[in-house]
Each structure stands twice: as C-alpha cells, then as structure tokens.
Amino acid sequence: MSLAAGSTIGIIGGGQLGRMLAISAARLGYRTIVLELQPDCPAAQVANRQIVAAYDDPAALAELAAASTVVTYEFENVPVAAANALATKVPVYPPARALEVAQDRVAEKTFLNGIGIPTADFRAVDDDAGLTAALKAFSGNGVLKTRRMGYDGKGQRVFRNMETGGFAGTCEAMGNVPLILEAFVPFEREISVIAARGIDGSVAAYDPAENIHRHGILHSSTLPAGVAPATASAAKDAAAKILSALDYVGVIGVEFFVLADGSLLANEMAPRVHNSGHWTEAAATVSQFEQHIRAVAGLPLGDPGRHSDCVMENLIGDDVLRVPALLAEPDVMLHLYGKAEARPGRKMGHFTRISRRN
Numbered sequence: 001m002s003l004a005a006g007s008t009i010g011i012i013g014g015g016q017l018g019r020m021l022a023i024s025a026a027r028l029g030y031r032t033i034v035l036e037l038q039p040d041c042p043a044a045q046v047a048n049r050q051i052v053a054a055y056d057d058p059a060a061l062a063e064l065a066a067a068s069t070v071v072t073y074e075f076e077n078v079p080v081a082a083a084n085a086l087a088t089k090v091p092v093y094p095p096a097r098a099l100e101v102a103q104d105r106v107a108e109k110t111f112l113n114g115i116g117i118p119t120a121d122f123r124a125v126d127d128d129a130g131l132t133a134a135l136k137a138f139s140g141n142g143v144l145k146t147r148r149m150g151y152d153g154k155g156q157r158v159f160r161n162m163e164t165g166g167f168a169g170t171c172e173a174m175g176n177v178p179l180i181l182e183a184f185v186p187f188e189r190e191i192s193v194i195a196a197r198g199i200d201g202s203v204a205a206y207d208p209a210e211n212i213h214r215h216g217i218l219h220s221s222t223l224p225a226g227v228a229p230a231t232a233s234a235a236k237d238a239a240a241k242i243l244s245a246l247d248y249v250g251v252i253g254v255e256f257f258v259l260a261d262g263s264l265l266a267n268e269m270a271p272r273v274h275n276s277g278h279w280t281e282a283a284a285t286v287s288q289f290e291q292h293i294r295a296v297a298g299l300p301l302g303d304p305g306r307h308s309d310c311v312m313e314n315l316i317g318d319d320v321l322r323v324p325a326l327l328a329e330p331d332v333m334l335h336l337y338g339k340a341e342a343r344p345g346r347k348m349g350h351f352t353r354i355s356r357r358n
C-alpha cells in the first residue's frame with residue numbers, strides 16, 4: 001500500500017540531503033517533519049516542521065513517530081538504538097540493520113565479503129602493536145581509518161612503504177578509538193552506484209558515476225564513468241545484491257575502486273541518498289531524492305535512465321563565489337543549500353553541467 005497524499009514523512013537529520021528529500025517529498029504531495037538539533041537547518045527551511053532535538057532524544061523520537069506515517073534518515077550515523085525504538089511504532093526505512101552494517105567499517109567489509117562482494121584486505125587495529133603487525137602483513141602500505149563516524153576523509157592516515165614499525169603514539173593520535181587498517185588499493189579510478197529498492201523488492205540502479213576526491217571530499221562526479229560496460233554492470237549488480245541482502249527499502253550509495261583490469265573492490269556504502277548521485281536531479285527524469293521518497297512511500301520506482309551526460313561539481317567553502325558566473329552559463333543546474341556561512345570545507349551547494357544530450 002502506498003502512502004496517501006498529504007501524509008507526513010519524518011526525516012532524521014537536517015542537512016542538505018534532508019533538504020533535497022523534503023523538496024522531492026513536497027513535489028509528490030507529502031509533508032515532512034525534520035528532527036535536527038540545529039534550528040533553521042537546511043532541511044527545516046523547506047520542510048513543514050522541525051523538532052529541534054538530538055537524534056537520540058526519547059521524547060523527540062516519540063514525537064517524530066506520532067507525527068509521521070513513515071520515518072527515514074539522511075545520514076548514516078543515526079543511533080541504531082534510536083532507529084530500532086522508532087521502528088516499534090512506525091515503519092523506518094532503510095532498515096536499522098543497514099545502519100548497523102554501514103556504521104562500522106569492519107562490520108561493513110565483513111558483510112560485503114560475506115555476500116561475495118570483494119573489498120580491500122583489512123585488519124581491525126586497536127593499538128600500535130596491532131598496527132605494526134597489520135602494516136607488516138600489507139607490506140608497509142595501507143590506509144588507517146577510524147572504524148566508526150568517519151566521513152569525507154576525516155580520521156584517516158595513509159602509510160606508504162612503512163614496513164619497519166616505529167608507529168608509537170599513532171593510535172593515541174587517532175583518538176584511541178577502534179581502527180581499521182585497509183590494504184592500500186592501487187586503483188585506476190573511483191566510481192559509485194546509486195540504487196534503490198522498493199517495498200515490493202523491485203530494484204533500480206543508475207549508471208555509475210566517476211568520482212574525483214580532493215582532500216578526502218568529493219569534488220566531482222562525471223557521467224558516464226570511464227569504465228567498460230562489464231564493469232558498470234558489475235557495479236550495479238553488486239549494489240542490487242547489497243539491497244536484497246539487507247531487505248532494504250530506499251536509496252543506497254555504494255563506492256567502488258576500479259582496478260587496472262576493470263575489476264572492482266567495494267570501498268563503502270551509505271544507507272541514504274549520496275553526494276555522488278546529485279547529478280540525477282539534472283540528467284535523469286527521476287532524481288535519487290524522488291526515487292528515495294517513492295521507495296519509502298511504497299510508490300513504484302522511477303526509471304533510472306539518464307537522458308544526458310553531465311558533470312556534477314560540489315561548491316565547497318568560498319567556491320560559492322562562483323555562483324554568478326555559473327548562472328550565466330547555459331546548461332548548468334545550480335543547487336544551494338541555504339547555509340549562511342561559507343566555512344572552509346563546508347559543502348555550500350553543487351551544480352551539474354550538462355555536457356551532451358543523449
């Protein structure tokens with residue numbers, strides 16, 4: 001059964017992803033209520049209502065459940081306990097299990113490998129001795145990351161040709177939190193797939209985007225990605241496998257490393273709409289945001305086909321000064337997030353430049 005027009009969709013998290021979800025929900029005739037501690041957040045500016053509270057505030061969660069017919073979220077660090085508590089009162093999509101898997105890089109890689117999706121080799125690291133042993137196993141090359149709460153390259157350290165040890169203090173410098181050492185992947189390019197699964201189990205995957213990161217933050221996504229058709233299909237198939245294994249409802253973003261022979265290693269998955277899918281607003285009939293709302297509302301999924309080739313670029317910090325020039329260009333779709341202050345590293349908006357109509 002699909003959600004009746006005028007129903008309210010609860011959104012946990014008030015950033016730009018929530019904002020774009022709320023806009024799409026409104027276009028489909030739904031209301032939205034946003035749970036977010038920061039008042040007048042990007043999502044609340046376009047939603048019907050905001051509950052100003054923390055994501056794990058029991059009274060706020062009860063209020064959100066009472067006011068919503070279905071609840072979703074816009075970021076992967078929603079406490080699993082909060083999602084489970086909500087799910088006893090109201091459907092929560094994607095399922096809490098997806099959060100559990102995506103919140104811990106060791107759990108995530110173990111899950112992916114368990115369903116036959118290869119990743120970089122990895123070792124859980126809890127102290128400097130463990131780091132020394134893990135680096136030895138990976139011939140001195142690896143990427144050390146926090147297991148939890150890492151995003152946009154934060155909490156990461158790269159080791160190259162460091163087989164001999166001498167890492168005393170590294171784990172302390174990383175905050176004495178559980179870590180993971182991943183083998184260094186000599187990738188040729190990075191791609192990601194945005195895919196959705198409906199309540200009826202139907203799956204729709206967009207073509208993979210080729211992503212460039214700068215300082216650990218996504219800089220641009222280009223369509224089509226420069227990969228062979230077999231590689232693009234393999235990436236879509238892997239995303240579909242993840243969705244089915246989790247009995248997922250909603251949109252997921254899955255990032256992959258592409259090796260020289262065209263084979264793939266999954267890097268990470270985000271149980272939500274994803275920055276590398278923003279191009280879908282401009283170059284697909286149904287955007288990832290509408291697709292997500294369709295999925296959680298029990299509506300049929302839209303065709304993920306792409307009518308144009310394009311490049312999406314993020315506007316980070318002072319990049320917003322480019323806005324007047326971008327608006328003067330033909331074939332540019334601009335999206336700003338309503339953030340007042342342009343701090344360095346802060347995602348202020350993005351634009352998609354159509355490069356060719358197919």
Ligand code: AMP
Pocket residue numbers: 120142143150151152153154182183184185186187190213216255267268
């Ligand atoms: P992540 O936060 O895991 O998405 O990592 C941020 C970026 O760091 C990735 O997009 C890659 O460019 C790079 N990176 C992460 N893990 C590895 C790895 N195991 N080997 C090589 N580069 C990596």
